[in-house]
Amino acid sequence: xxxxxxxxxxxxxxxxxxxxxxxxRVRLPIAEMLPAVDVGDRVEAGTVVARSAPDAEWQRRAHSxxxxxxxxISEPASEEGPTREVVIEGRAPTETSARPHLDAATLSADRIxxxxxxxxxxxMSGAQFPTHVKLRPGxxxxxxxxNGSESEPFITCDHRVLAEHRHEVxxxxxxxMRAVGATRGEITTGRRGHPFGQERFVISDVxxxxxxxxxxxxxxxxxxxxxxxxxxxxxAVCDREPLLERVITVDGSAVASPGNYTVPIGTEVGHALxxxxxxxxxxxxxxxxxxMMGESAGLETPIGPxxxxxxxxxxxxxxxxxxxxxxxxxxxxxxxxxxxxxxLLLEEPNEALLQCIECGVCQFVCxxxxxxxDGIRSVKAELRAGRRQG
Amino acid sequence: MTRGRxxxxxxxxxxxxxxxxxxxxxxxLAPIALASTWRFGTAASVLFGVAIATAMLCDAxxxxxxxxxxxxxxxxxxxxxxxxxTAPWWLAAAGSAIAVLxxxxxxxxxxxxxxxxxxxxxxxLMGLAPAAFFSPLWTIDGRTAATPLAKELGASPVTVVDLLxxxxxxxxxxxxxxxxxxxxxxxxxxxxIDWQVPLCYLGAISLLALVLPPGERIVGHAPWLxxxxxxxxxNGSTLFCAFFMLTDPVTAPFTRPGRLVFCTLAAAxxxxxxxxxxxxxxxxxxxxxxxxxxxxxxxxxxxxxxxRGASDELPAVDSQYLxxxxxxxx
Numbered sequence: 001x002x003x004x005x006x007x008x009x010x011x012x013x014x015x016x017x018x019x020x021x022x023x024x025r026v027r028l029p030i031a032e033m034l035p036a037v038d039v040g041d042r043v044e045a046g047t048v049v050a051r052s053a054p055d056a057e058w059q060r061r062a063h064s065x066x067x068x069x070x071x072x073i074s075e076p077a078s079e080e081g082p083t084r085e086v087v088i089e090g091r092a093p094t095e096t097s098a099r100p101h102l103d104a105a106t107l108s109a110d111r112i113x114x115x116x117x118x119x120x121x122x123x124m125s126g127a128q129f130p131t132h133v134k135l136r137p138g139x140x141x142x143x144x145x146x147n148g149s150e151s152e153p154f155i156t157c158d159h160r161v162l163a164e165h166r167h168e169v170x171x172x173x174x175x176x177m178r179a180v181g182a183t184r185g186e187i188t189t190g191r192r193g194h195p196f197g198q199e200r201f202v203i204s205d206v207x208x209x210x211x212x213x214x215x216x217x218x219x220x221x222x223x224x225x226x227x228x229x230x231x232x233x234x235x236a237v238c239d240r241e242p243l244l245e246r247v248i249t250v251d252g253s254a255v256a257s258p259g260n261y262t263v264p265i266g267t268e269v270g271h272a273l274x275x276x277x278x279x280x281x282x283x284x285x286x287x288x289x290x291x292m293m294g295e296s297a298g299l300e301t302p303i304g305p306x307x308x309x310x311x312x313x314x315x316x317x318x319x320x321x322x323x324x325x326x327x328x329x330x331x332x333x334x335x336x337x338x339x340x341x342x343x344l345l346l347e348e349p350n351e352a353l354l355q356c357i358e359c360g361v362c363q364f365v366c367x368x369x370x371x372x373x374d375g376i377r378s379v380k381a382e383l384r385a386g387r388r389q390g
Numbered sequence: 391m392t393r394g395r396x397x398x399x400x401x402x403x404x405x406x407x408x409x410x411x412x413x414x415x416x417x418x419l420a421p422i423a424l425a426s427t428w429r430f431g432t433a434a435s436v437l438f439g440v441a442i443a444t445a446m447l448c449d450a451x452x453x454x455x456x457x458x459x460x461x462x463x464x465x466x467x468x469x470x471x472x473x474x475x476t477a478p479w480w481l482a483a484a485g486s487a488i489a490v491l492x493x494x495x496x497x498x499x500x501x502x503x504x505x506x507x508x509x510x511x512x513x514x515l516m517g518l519a520p521a522a523f524f525s526p527l528w529t530i531d532g533r534t535a536a537t538p539l540a541k542e543l544g545a546s547p548v549t550v551v552d553l554l555x556x557x558x559x560x561x562x563x564x565x566x567x568x569x570x571x572x573x574x575x576x577x578x579x580x581x582x583i584d585w586q587v588p589l590c591y592l593g594a595i596s597l598l599a600l601v602l603p604p605g606e607r608i609v610g611h612a613p614w615l616x617x618x619x620x621x622x623x624x625n626g627s628t629l630f631c632a633f634f635m636l637t638d639p640v641t642a643p644f645t646r647p648g649r650l651v652f653c654t655l656a657a658a659x660x661x662x663x664x665x666x667x668x669x670x671x672x673x674x675x676x677x678x679x680x681x682x683x684x685x686x687x688x689x690x691x692x693x694x695x696x697x698r699g700a701s702d703e704l705p706a707v708d709s710q711y712l713x714x715x716x717x718x719x720x
Contacts, residue, residue, distance in 0.1 A: 153402065285401050287401055291400055291401050291402045292399075292400040292402070293400075294401075295398075296401065313401060313402070317402060318401045318402060318403075319401070319402065319403030319405075319407075321397045322407075324407075324408050324456055324459060325456060325499060325500045325501035325502070326501045327408055327411075327500065327501050327639050327640050328501055328639050328640050328642075328644055329411075329639040330639065330643075330644045330645060330646070331406075333644065333645060333692075334646065341644060341645075341692050344644065344692060350693075358398075358399070360399045360400035361400075363399040363400050363403075364400045364402065364403055364404055365404045365406065366403075367406055367407055367408045367410075367411055368407075368408055368501075369403065369407055369408075371397040371398070371399065372399065373397070373398045373399025373400075374397050374398050374399065377398065
């Protein structure tokens with residue numbers, strides 16, 4: 001019996017991208033950036049509302065997607081709580097002002113990187129790492145992979161972007177290739193299911209190169225960017241447009257109109273769900289992102305640049321964590337992409353656990369319905385603490 | 391209304407939960423219970439009923455929180471399957487009590503017990519209550535036994551059809567080997583058990599039946615058993631063991647290769663008991679003996695591979711950066 005394949009649940013794969021009625025309020029998580037506006041300030045769509053400190057290693061920018069007023073700048077309640085947010089009320093611009101269109105063929109690598117930085121382009125598959133930093137790897141790169149293998153169940157937004165805006169994605173890929181000096185570019189669409197859309201598996205599938213534990217794709221001469229990142233790079237460079245919106249998938253049995261929708265960055269989960277006709281009494285859990293690696297969300301949780309979807313899953317679609325005794329069925333090890341004996345590593349920690357990417361497959365198959373990811377996170381934290389001391 | 395979920399990680403699940411797997415096992419054991427009732431009459435149903443009820447009661451007393459996962463029903467049914475058809479009701483009750491109280495809970499509880507609880511109960515009872523266990527159908531010297539594995543010299547050889555229909559069976563579990571096969575195939579079809587485990591065990595049994603030199607008892611009393619794989623496969627509790635005992639995840643090794651070593655070992659023990667000891671069947675002994683090697687097999691086969699993964703090639707980069715570098719779902 002082969003390891004279990006995670007089902008796709010790609011109900012929205014054929015739903016064209018639609019525009020949601022824009023929200024009248026957005027919450028922009030600004031994490032370690034410094035606010036560039038004060039409460040009460042008027043902002044235009046595209047105004048920089050926060051940027052990294054000048055001496056920060058990785059420069060970030062956050063732009064207002066709405067024209068309106070800054071109504072609050074929240075401080076984090078606790079270290080584990082939500083990060084600092086700039087809350088803006090206003091309305092989305094009806095028409096973007098026409099800007100001079102740049103001819104990508106004549107641009108220098110530096111110009112591309114500057115445009116990416118100023119537009120606040122970040123990785124849009126979850127981790128939100130600044131793209132201009134990634135495109136300045138400092139080592140020779142021969143291949144840029146645009147990763148369209150969104151393997152999370154339910155999520156189809158990248159698939160739709162690729163189907164409807166492929167030329168923009170290809171333009172973004174060529175810009176990335178020019179920026180890193182790569183001669184080869186690949187756009188991938190995976191069929192292997194979760195977690196094989198993760199970049200290390202994509203690199204292995206496409207190029208046959210293995211990224212060693214603890215190394216980055218650039219160490220094997222590859223840069224991987226997400227489909228929507230490539231598209232944002234195209235807009236940033238060719239249209240000089242900052243990153244203001246993204247395409248998400250809204251799905252789940254409690255959603256009346258599931259589909260793929262363009263939303264401004266910072267749109268609240270509740271707004272997106274309401275526009276899609278959510279029946280909150282039928283929703284057992286709300287998720288920002290995919291059902292495997294996404295975070296459970298509240299109605300006010302903002303949709304960030306890396307949020308691929310908003311799910312309102314019904315009771316029949318989710319599973320409780322019951323934490324029954326392990327029956328040693330071995331499925332966690334069998335299904336783990338790294339072959340880690342997960343439950344045994346939780347009892348007897350071993351540094352091998354540090355290669356775990358928390359894809360969640362072990363917890364998905366665990367017959368005892370144990371909270372393995374929680375356990376993995378705490379054991380990994382202990383292992384790292386031990387290594388720092390040792 | 392929605393609720394936040396406290397735990398991290400996936401919110402969806404494969405649906406293969408412990409209670410579901412136990413329900414599969416009960417469904418697969420049901421044909422065997424029916425076949426034994428058809429073959430031995432209501433006495434068989436009484437034994438099944440007593441064994442299941444005792445197992446559930448003992449389980450609820452020991453661990454109320456997990457008592458509803460169905461594992462007690464499975465243990466009770468397996469205990470009953472290992473009972474001779476002539477067993478008094480209290481033998482089934484004692485078997486379930488030993489299996490659940492001693493085999494499961496005293497040895498660590500579900501998931502931690504080293505030995506197959508039902509095999510442990512059967513072996514202890516064979517030692518403690520031999521009279522109830524063996525008479526009148528079975529004797530350990532093979533002289534008055536009716537099972538083909540202990541058949542006397544001169545008895546007519548049994549055909550494969552006879553064997554499949556269990557016309558010479560003794561325990562409830564092998565009342566009708568066809569029923570065991572059906573149940574086992576159900577478990578394989580539901581992907582509850584690996585098909586490799588029964589195949590490996592049955593294959594090793596066949597091979598050993600051909601190559602091992604038979605011992606005195608076989609040569610003296612049942613020479614037709616020597617070098618006859620089919621007789622060993624379809625007799626005694628061989629099939630039952632292959633599909634319902636060696637496939638118990640708790641008491642088998644953790645890894646798939648480890649499980650193959652484990653069932654090869656169990657096959658070797660089975661044939662050694664059959665060929666060289668006074669006991670005609672031997673699967674319960676074999677299961678226990680193989681169980682005893684599981685921690686060793688696991689230690690060799692799991693940590694060998696994991697240790698290599700954690701070599702000196704450890705993250706030079708802070709893994710926060712790793713995770714932060716567009717490592718998302720793509």
